[in-house]
Every structure is written in C-alpha cells, then in structure tokens.
Amino acid sequence: MSAELMISARGVRKSFGEVEAVRGIDVSVQRGEAFGFLGPNGAGKSSTMRMISAVSPVSAGELRILGLDPATDGPEIRARIGVCPQEDTLDTELNVRENLYVYGRYFGLPRREVRARVDELLEFAQLTEKATTVVDHLSGGMKRRLTIARSLINRPEILILDEPTTGLDPQARHVIWDRLFRLKQQGVTLILTTHYMDEAEQLTDRLVVMDKGRIAAEGSPLGLIEQFSTREVAELRFGVGQHEALAEQVRDLAKRVEVLPDRLLMYSDDGESVVAGVHERGLTPLVTLVRRATLEDVFLRLTGRTLVD
C-alpha cells in the first residue's frame, strides 16, 4: 500500500459555544510522516490535537484517523495512537515505573507484556535509574520524557505531541528531539504542535501554519521559507522609538522590511550588503545581525505577528 492516509481532515471545525477555535481545516498526513502544526497560543492547535486524539468531537466537517471515524470508533482509534498532552497528566504520587505500568494496563495488555515494555521504555527515555522515583521528584525534562515514554506503551502507529518541549531548557529539549527523531526513523507517524520554529524545522517533514483557527500556509519548513521569505534577514536595532521613522530611509535596500518594537527586519538574499548599504547612508545601528530566515519570518509575513509574544 503506497501513501497510506493516517489522518484526513476536511473542513473540520470546533466551536465552544460562541467561540470558534478551529474554523475549517483540511489536513492529510501519510504514514511515516512527521507533521507539524505551528502557531501562537490560541491558534487552535490544541483543539485540533484533541480532535485528532479522539477525545473531542468535531463540531463540523469530516475527520478520519487511521481510516476510522472518531465519533463512532473512538476507543478503537485511541488503542492505536499515543498521546503526549501539553500538560503532563502523570500520577505524581506514583513512581516512574508504576506510571508506565498502570497506563499500559489501560490498553488491555497482559501484565507480563506491560512489564517487559516498561523496562524497554525506561531505557528509551533514559529513566532506568529513576524507575522507583516518585514523579513529584523528577525534573521537568524527565517528566516530559516519562510522558512521551508512556504514550509509547501501546506501540502506537501515530504519536501525537502537543507542545512536547514547551517550558524545558535547551539541553532537555535536545534530548527529547533526539528521542523523537529516533521514533520517526522507526516509522512512527508523528503529529506535533509547537510554537518554536526551530522545533518545527528540526522535526517535521511538512507543516501547516495555523492562525486564528485557520491554516495560513502549508509546506515543508524549507519550502515555506523559500515561498514566504528571502534567504537571509538583517536585523538592525536602533535607539528606542526610532525604528518606524528609520524604516522609511532604508526600505529600498531590501525586498521587504518589517518593523518590530525593538528592531528592523530587512529581508534580502544578501544580508551583508543590506547592512553595508545602511551604513553608507550614514546610519549606525546599535546592533546588527545577519541570519538565515526561519519559520518565524514566515509566520510574521503571513500573520503580521510574531510567534512568541
């Protein structure tokens, strides 16, 4: 079977009373893909994740997960997916091993089988030494790894991760990225949300940018950057309150200029020559930085706002 459809959403909406959190999205995810939902808080990512996790009925549209309808086959779907929620839902009074064990039992696996999988997952999550530690005493990164390990107990065909590394320090994030990358190489379909563009670039093959409940753009991280941004960006910082006025003086030097409260972003395929041009006009920014364009720039272009406010 080629290109097996793991998730298919057509015009999916989600409303809570008057509030429309998801306003009609179309998404298809193939087996083995790592697919991302990128967007700021409140974009509708978590509502989408809950629908895909088969714990939240769609308000309108058609959603199929593993070819099944979550409205009628919720338990069957949930038996075959793994969910790592945004907020850890570990039992803080139980120890690491107990958390994995009781969760495995929910899936109807025999006790012996669960015990064997728990040992394997402790290794995978680098938590073997912490097996008998009560969850309350774990660091944030360890709790996150435990939550991910727990979501793998049923050997899911799709792993759904809602903000897997939010709130973690850089080192802890890299450990988790490494583990997720291994899973992807093993063929697990990954669905993740994030508001970190570097996370999306590292982990996803394809992503959608969500804004206000809609999909603003879809593509591969590089494809989106090529489509919606230049190759490089020159960031210039001037004195407080000068950016708006100065932007007019340099606008012609770049393909596009964005004015942020604390800096100018000048989009060009050659950032250094933009900086040189600015200096030639007698302007001396307090700080200059030339960098590669990222998904953050794509998001800014699409929505006029930054991702992390």
Place this chain on the structure above:
Amino acid sequence: MTEISADGPRAAAPRTVLEGAWRLADFWAISYRRTWKGSVISSFVEPLLYVVAMGVLLGGFVDASDDSLEGAGSYLAFVAPGLLAAHSMTTVFGEASYPVLGKIIWDKAYFSMVASPLGIGSVVLAHVGFMLLRVAVSGAVFTAVMALFGVYAGVGGALGAWLVQVLIGAAFATPLYAYAVSLKTDVGFAPVFRLGMIPMFLFSGAFFPVANLPVPLEVAARFTPLWHGVDLTRMLSLGTFEPLATLVHLAFLTAFAVVGWHLSVRQLTRRMMT
C-alpha cells in the same frame, strides 16, 4: 537500547464497560497501596469507638421499651445497625467528593484514562467500584465488631446487613459522583457535607426512631436514602425483617444508584470529551 520493539500483542478497545473497568484495577490497587494508611483509622478504629461510645456507654443511660426502639432489645442493638449504615454513608461522602474532582483538576488521572481506549463508563465504574470495595471492607470490620457485642439475631442477618452496605454505598456514591464531576472547584463540597451529610447522619433514624420527629420532619427523613439504609440494616440485623418494607428500601436505594449512574456518565462525558 534506544529502539523500541514493534512486535508483541496489540492494544485493543475493551469490549464491555466491565472489561474496561477491570483494566483500571491495577491503577486503583497501586494508588491505594500509597494511601491506605490514612484510611485505616476511619475504616477500622472508628467502628469500634462508635459502638463503644454510642451503643455501650451512652446506651447504658437509655432505658426504653422494645416497642419504642423498633423491636430492638437494647439501645446498643438499636443504634449499632444505624451506625453501620451511617458509616457506609460517610465513607462514600469522603470518597465520592474531593478524590473524584481531584482526578480532574488536581492529579488529572482521568485525562490519561480517557486518552486510552477506555470509555467514560469504565472510568466511572472502576472508581465507584473502588469506593464500594472500601465500603465493603469497612462494613465487614464494623459487622465483626457488632457481632462481638452480640448485636445480631443470626448469621444470615449479619451477612445480609453487611451486603446491603454495598447498596447503600452505591445509592450515595453515584449521585455524589455526578455532582463532584460537575464542579469547577472544591468549594461546592462544604455545603453538601454541612447541609446533606451531617443532618442525614443525625436525623435519619440512626440514633433514634424517626417517629420521634415532628411529622413534617419525619416525612422528610423517610425520603432520605440513609433512612432506607438504616431501616434495612436494622431489620436484617435484628431479624425484624418485613418483606414489603424490605422491597421498598431496596427499590429506593437501587433507584438512587441507577439514576446517579446515568448522571455520572453524562456529566463526566461532558467534562472530559468536549
């Protein structure tokens, strides 16, 4: 080892609500192993203290005829079955209030349960089942203490009185559960304890015959599940068993449990599957 293997038995959805609830047995057993110490006093020591204080010591001052004590030969024999039923009720109030809401707003254990193939019915059944197991165990201890003091008319009655504690527990557990999962915060519990549990405990016939109450209050008392539980427990314990009254009691308590069950499943679905 950094890879996870891909073979082995496959996870599956439970075929029945009961099968799903059974998958939660290990969770409840392991959780209880962490917290059982706190429940020992209430389950095992309290019954003895109540029977001694109310039945033996206070009862020593009560000089009433068998008729005025609904056929009990002594105040001890009258009050002990009432205490047993009331204890089943208070056990459930403790278990079906804060610990239930806590599974949603504090430790969030319900969220991980519903993320698995388990259905809402299984989650409710397992938790209520755990409460009823607690009621059964503390009821057994209570029954043993009462037997020690010679309260029971016979073995069959003792066994019957013990078994109906589970029904009394269910009659309180499911309506309270439905209420608990509807709350946003725990402030909603204090009024239920103060205005529901304590008046019922005091005035539903556990300590004195409800016929002693003014008529409107007596009628009100007869509509509480605790009175039905107390009267049923007492009739079985003392061998003053009346078939029609027994049926009414069983029907009343069962109705509470069944209606409460449906409300619980509906409310928890609304709360978790939004």
